[in-house]
Each structure stands twice: as structure tokens, then as C-alpha cells.
Amino acid sequence: MEFKQSLAQRIIIAFALMSALVAGAFAFGIVATVHLVEERLISAVLGGDLQRLLRMDSVSDWSHRPRPDQLFYFSGGRDDFELPKDLRHLNAGFHEVFRDQLSYHAMVEVVDGRHYVLLQDQSDFEERERVLFAVVVVGFVLSLVLAVILGWLLARRVMAPVIRLARQVRHRDQLLGLAPPLAPDYAADEVGQLAVAFDDTLGRLRDALTRERLFTSDVSHELRTPLMVLATSCELLMENPGLDSRARNQVERIARATEEMRELVKTFLMLARAQRDEGAVASKATLREVADDLIGVWRDTVE
Template sequence: MRHSLRFKVALVFSALTTLLLVAQALGVKTLAEAQEEKLIAALIRDDIANVLQGYRANPALLPPFDVRLNGYVSAADQPPVALPPTTRELPVGTHEIVLDDREIHIAVVPFGTGRLYRVYDFSVYEKQFRKVINVLMAGTGVFALLTIWLSYGLSGLLVRQVAGLARQVKALRLGGSIPINPGKYDEIELVGLVEAFNDYHGRMADMIEREKEFTGNVSHELRTPLTTIKTSCELLEEDPAIGAKSRVRLRQIVRAADSMRELVNALLLLAREESTQDVEPVRLTRMIETALAPFADRLARNGVKTVIDMDSNVHIAANRSALAIVLSNLTDNAVRHTSSGHVRFSYTDGWLHIGDSGSGIPAHALPHVFDRFYQARPEQPSDRGIGIGLAIVKKLCDRYGWSIEMHSEPDRGTCVSLCLPLASPGSVWPDARPASS
């Protein structure tokens, strides 16, 4: 989960401040308790010295002798206290015991042949001390909550310029072209960031402009000679003086020109971001027939049967040019690697399946078939490709959100599955006509 910079600053600041407050409160509590014990010890030490001096000066002031404890039990400013018999086992010194839910202090000193037990009750004082400590801890909690609230408010002031910079960057991403003004920012780091971003944005804008000019030039400079080549071949083919072998060569030139034009279209589509918006309902069988048309002679020559097993009224929502390039490349691969048998097209549950009975692909090569310039196995010189067709297919599928899967076994054929969403129902398009297979 991602959090805002303001939240992180507030969290760190409040956590650090709360930790310091708690540490301070615990330190004050520990110090106060230690000072309390020192004060009580000093009071007991002074009092017991005075009591011993008074009893030695006037033995008549001694309290009754307690045989159980083998000593005298004296209470300071309070009625006599009945000490438990286990008190007799206490060594000489000052001790704390719990008596009737009260913590009392007992000073044990030798006196004559016995001992003197001096009892002090500081419970009232200790209760007041605990109340003060509890108030201190409660105040720490209140200050911690106040710190969290103040931290969130102050963090907003600290990151306000960063938030403003983010808004301006977003405005540039949405189409703004005016550079960000670094004079609006006070922090040196933000000024440097703004200047670096302005420089990067300017270079990106120049690069995009050059790319647009390049794609425009490619569109004109390559399509025009390709159209000229194709038109010249069509005119030559009508010349009765052209022999059969020459006509075969002309058809090869036409197919090569068509392939080059499709490759140019694919590269232009990949270079234009706005092409993802050009989605329309298209008849799938019509697109398949168009993709098969350039390979009709080869399929017939090899005796490969083509099957289009789907409803002729299936319409899908897609970019027509992108889908034509994808189907052309997938069909080309299927036909190129199938010397006999069939090439089958079917559509079920939103998936177009293109299966063939060709040579298949080794298992180790399947993960790499969409890599640029990768070829699963050496091909015949006449059928040699450059390993870019499937890479273009994968790029186009990623661009338009079409999932693509490939399953293959050597010598048992290949099946490519392409996820194509159906167009919204209830509409009619004028290109309806039955498909042939």
C-alpha cells in the first residue's frame, strides 16, 4: 500500500516525538521513585538514631517487650502495629513488608540483649506519589495525541510545495506545454528538481516531435514506392507477353510489397499512442479471410486445408489495422510451418484459436517465441524470416490488452490462442456477408 509523503512525514515526526515523550515520562518516574526511596531511607535513618538515643537516655519510654519477636516494637506517630512472627527472621536493617494491604517500612536494630523494631507507615504519602505519577503518564498520552494532530498539520506545510510540484507535473502529463516556474519554490532541492524536470520535459517534447516527423516521413516515403511497385506489377501481369514463370515472380513481388506495407503499418501503429483509441466492431471471419488471401496459392499447392469454424456473425471490438497485422503474422507462421494437413480457426468463449498440423515448436523454444529476432529452428532459405513478426504481435497485443497464449508440440502442430472481446450486442454493421472456408 502506498501512502502520501505528508502521511509519512507526519508518521515519522509523531512516532519520534511520542517515543521521546514516553522515554521522558518513564525517566522522570524512575528518577522520582529513586528519590522517594532515598528520602524515606534518610528519614528512617535520622528517626531511628533519635529514638535509640531517647530510649537509652530514658528506658522508661521503651514499649513493652514482645517475646515472639524477642524485641521491642515501636511505631512512629501511630498506634502499635501487630507484626507477624516472621518479622523475627528479618536481618538488621530497613525492610518493606505488606501488612493489611499496606506497604510499611520496618527498621530493625540491635538494642541491649534483644532488638528494636521501628515501624513506619508512608502509605498515604506513597498513594499521593502514585497519583502524581499517573497524572504524569496520562499527560504524556494526551501530549502524544496532540503531537500526532500537530504533526499531520505541520507535515502539510512541509510538503505543500512538493504537492504543488506534483500537480504541475500532472498538468504537463495531461497536455500542458509551459515549463514549470522554479521561482515558485523556496527549497533549493525542489528548485534543482524543477530545473532537471524542465530539461527532461523539453528533451522529451523534442524527441516526440522528431518521432512524429519520422513516422510521417516513413508513412509517405515508404508507402508511395510500395504502391508504385504493386501497381506496376498489376499492370505487367495484364501484359499477355509475360510468361508463366514471370507471372509467378510478379506475384512474389506483390506479396513481398504487401508484407512490407503491413510491416510499415505495424511499426506506425506501435509508434502512435493514440492508436489505442481507434477501436471499432469488426467481423472476425472477414478479417480471417483477408489474412488468408495472400497465402491461397501456397495453401493450394501444398494441399493444406483451411477451416474457419465459427459463426459468421461474430463481431469483436478491436482496432482494425492492429488486428489485421496480428492475424497476418499468426497466419503466416501457421502456413509457413505447415506443409500438409490443415490450418484451423475457431472462436469460443472470447478466445480465437489458430491451430495447425505443422512441425510444431520444441518445448525449450516456447518461452522465447515472442522475443525479437528469435527463431525456434532453422528454416528453408525461401521461407527464412527475421524473427520480428511474433515480437510485433506481442507488442500489439500488449498495446490493446489482448492476451495471447501459444501451445505446441514437435511434429504435432501449434495452437495460438488470442483473447478478443466481443463487440456490444444489439448493433448491425454493413459488412455482413457469409464466410467461406
Template sequence: MTLIVSGMFCLGIVAIVHFLEEHLVSEELVRELDFTINEEPKIEQASRIHANTRYYSTRSGNLAIPQRFLGLPEGFSEMVDGKEAFYVYKRSHKGHEDLLVEDQHEFEAREQTMFDVVLAGFILSVIGSWGLGRLLARKVMIPVRRLAQQVRHRDQLLPVAPRLAPDYPDDEIGHLAAAFDETLGQLRLSLERERLFTSDVSHELRTPLMIVSTSCELLRETPHLTPADQALIARIVRATAEMNDLVQTFLRLARAGQGNSVQGDKVALENIAVEQYRLWSPQFEAKGLLFTIEEEGTSRGRYESPQLRTVMSNLLRNALHYTETGSVKLILMAEGFRVEDSGQGIPEEEQERIFQSFVRGQQTRGEGLGLGLSLVKRICQQQGWEVSLESSLATGSCFIVKLGMGG
């Protein structure tokens, strides 16, 4: 904007100079021509009026008009002859033509000096405006940057986070800080309600789960149980254990970042993989799918049992739901594991959203709510693991979980 304003100002000066040049010089030449014509007794003596001005006329042979000035229009005009430039004023008077010619050299030198001054002023104004603009912008942006850093800080989501508005004056930045305070306050309340809900529900489920588990242990001691009864009790025990793991996982997620969470039991990856293979094999077999477990590398880390079991179980459940024919592979690696299926795959436009809550694939089956993969993502983030997806409509999907070194 400074460049545009300064440029227009300079162009205006140049236009004014040219306007004044034409009108002022024209008026001056008219006055001098009138004076010269009125001095008829003297016009025979010399045609030079001033150092840069000459008078020519058809009145006298001594004042004959030079060839190069013939044919000029009536009135004021500028003429360039090689390296010379002249102001010429021509007027017909009493049957004679009178010309007053003024050399532009002196005027052009002054004009060039003025143009140089204007150009220097333009450059200095642009540089000065740029420097002043940067200084003002830096001064104005300092509180904006500080506010942005405060908003990005993770402590702003804590229930006791200090307000931002008191640190700023009652201006636009202060109003923006107050708006952030209101929005962050609503977000903190929402997160706190979600955390309390998850924590309360998980805590209340522990008692009935303990009752179910204890009842199963008592049932096992009952004499004369048939094999069918024992198998049914075993299924209840496994389901109870799985629900207990989910409760522990939800409690850990609800208490994440509070610094008072308790470390759970840690197990090797191979142990959880074998356990899940035995648990899910009957369901894959019942659906006519080939379910295999393969080992590409040996993981030496130990990981929290409830979280690892929940992640692997949800990925296997997802593969079971979305694979109609073919196979599902649970492949163990040195840095984690992956679950490969031969299903229809996930379209590329859905892959970025597949880990979001309540997002389900287009080929949805079953009664899922679209929370399994979202839970997997949150557990991995809380544990410092990485989960990724590789999928194509031709070969199926592959979920890769990198567990790191472990404890």
C-alpha cells in the same frame, strides 16, 4: 518514535521516583531514629513519634518490637503485611535493636497521584504528537502530491509542456521538481526524435511506393504478357499495397495524440479476413500446415483498413513462423477475431514480455527483429482495441483481438 520517546521518559520518571523514595525516606528515618535514641528520657512515654511513625526498641518492654517486624535485616527495608505497607529502618546500638516504622499510606497516595499524572501526560503527549505529526505530514505532503499529479499528467510529454520547478520554492521539493523537469525534457526529446523519424521515413517511402504502384499498372497494360509475368506483377502489387498500409499505419502512430490525424478507409472484419486468408494460404500450404478460416459470430462494425490489415497480417505471420506441424485457425467473432496455432506455445515467463519491442521467443526462426507483436500492441492501443495471449506448451498459442463496436 513519539511512543518510544514518551514511554522511555515515563519509565525514567518512575525509576527516579523509586530511587528517591528509597534514599530520601531512608535518610529521613535515620535522622528521626537518631533523634529518638538521643531522647532516652522520653522513649518510655510513647512509641508514636508522628501520626504515621512508630518507634520500637529492645531497650524497654513498653517499646517491644512486634512479632511481624522481627528478623528484618539491618538498615532500610520495605515491608508489606496484608493490605498494609511500611518503611522500616533497623539499627543495632549499644547492644539494643532500634526500629523506626513509617506507614506508607500517605506517601503511596501521593506516589499514585504522581503516576496518574505521568500516565495522563504520556497519553496526552502521544495524542498531541500524533495530531501534530499528521498536521505537519499533511502540510509537507501537499506539494509532493501536487508534484506527483503534475508528473503523471499526460500533458507533461507534450513538446510545449510547462516546467515544474517554478511552481515550488528552492527546497527539497523544488530540487525534485527540477530533476523531473530534466528527465521529462530528455524523454520528450527522445519521443519527438522517434516520432519525427517514423514520420519522415514513412513520408519518404510514399513516393517510391507510388512509383512502384504506377509502374505495375503500366506493366499490366503491356501486350503479350505471359501468365507468369501477370502473376509476378500481381505479387508486386500486393506487396506494394501492404507496404503502403504499413506506411499509413506508421504515420498514424507517429501522429497519435496530435489531433490532426486523418481517418482512413473503413472496412468490415470479414473482408479483411478473407483477403488475408487468400494471401497467406499458399505460404501455409507450402509449409505443410492446415490453414482454415472459421466464423463463430458476425461483427457489424467497420474498422480502419490499414490498421486492421497490419494487425491480422502480423499475427498470421507470427503463427506461420512458430508452427512446424498441425494447423493454424483464423476465427472470426462478433467482437473481434483470434488466431490459434498448434505450435510449441510460449513459456509463461515470456508471455508478459512478448509484446515488447525486440523481444523474440526462445524457439525463434526466421529473420524477424521481434517488432511484429510490439507493433500489434501499439496499433491496438492507438485504436482502442485489446490484444491478449493465451498459450500453453502443450496446445500452442491463441492471440485474441477485441475490436469493440467499430465505426
């Protein structure tokens, strides 16, 4: 499928797509890096808290208690510290646990076959992630808008010499022999090379028009003499009283054709002499006048 966008629109689209790719890569990298670093930090903090809890003298006499946002369970624990069934399958290490529509970061330690699990509510972590995601999305959208604006300004600047060159080439005076060349007005870049190509093409067109004009003028001048001979011969034949009606009609047809040819040669000469003034070669005639002329030419043949 061929796209119909202009060159300026293609520049804007390419600029926007490039900016979207770069901004998207940066946004993904920022989100992934922050998420990874924050998980590593939380994992280290939870691991330290769990090791602190494991250094208790005894289960009944704790020197440290979990923080308010933490839940501590272990195998064989009493009351609220008993390890729930949904946590018994966790291996040692860092995990994410979802319970009752809430999410927790979990650190699991296995000592002498006993499982120790420390949970910490990650609502604050998720809130920070949502804020970070919103900031990244807003930055991505703003970068796209800025890319479109910069692409539009860049397209205008890049396309200005091309549009100027198109206007100069479109102007009819460029076909005249006295028209100045286009290339000196442009830098030696791609647009300058295009201007040089246009100069070469316009030069060949001027040469072709000059040759055509000279040929038309020469042919028209050369045709005037035999046409004059034909017209004179027809006049002499018409004065001959010995011609019958049929021969006289044929001579009249030859005289009319000769006159039409003379008008055509006259038109060719006017075209050859025309330079800029189109009104010099333009003739005005009504449709009735043209029809009457054609009827006069073809009347005998039709009858």
C-alpha cells in the same frame, strides 16, 4: 522485509516513534525522580522520629510516643515493643518491609548492640505513586495521540508539493514542446531539485519524440516514391497478355504487398503529424474486417 507504507505514513510513524521515545524518557525520569526524592524525604523523617524516640529517659518512662501510623520495636523491649524475628536480620539504615500484605518503610538503628526499628505504613505513599503513575501514563498516551495528529498535519504539508509535482509529471501535456517547465513553480529545496531533474528528463524525452517523429516522417516520404514505382510496374505487368497464371499470381501478390506498404507509410505519416488529438490517428475496424484482410493476405500461401 520491505515495508509498503507510503511516504506520508512513514513520516507519521517516525514522528510518533520519536515522540514516544522522548515522552517515555521524560515519564521514566519523572517517576524515578519523584520516587527517589520521596524515599529520601521519608527516610529523613523516619530517621528524625527514631532519633527522637531514642532520647527517652528510660524504657518505662517515655517522653515521646510513636505516631499512630508508626510501629516501634527494639531489642529487649517489653510486650508489643519486643523486636519481632522477621526484623532482627535488618541492618542499620532505611528498608522496605512487607508484613501481612502490607508494606512499611523501616528505619533501623543499632546502639550498643541493640537494634531499634521504626516502621511506618506506606499506604499513603503507594497511593501517591499510583496516582502519579496514572497521570504519567495518561500524559504519555495523550502525547502519542498528539504526535500522530501533528505528524499527519506535517506529512500533509510536506507531501503537498510532492503530490502536486507527481500530478504534473503524470499529465500527458508535459511531453509536449509547449508545456511550461516545472522547476519555476517550486522552491530551491529537495522538491525543487526533483522538479529540475524531471524537467531535464522530460526535455530529453521531448527531443527523442521529436527526432522519432521527424525520422518517421522523412522515411515515410522517402518510401512513397519506390512504392509508387512498384505499384506502376505491377499494373504494367498485369496488362501484359504473355504472362502465364503463375506469374500473374506472383505479380498480384507483389501488388497487394505494395498496397499494404503504402497504407503502412500513410499510417506513419499520420503518427508523425499527430500532436495531441489521439482521435486523428485512431482507426475503427471490426474483428471481421481485420480477419478478412488477413485472409486476403495469406490465402495464397495457406492454399
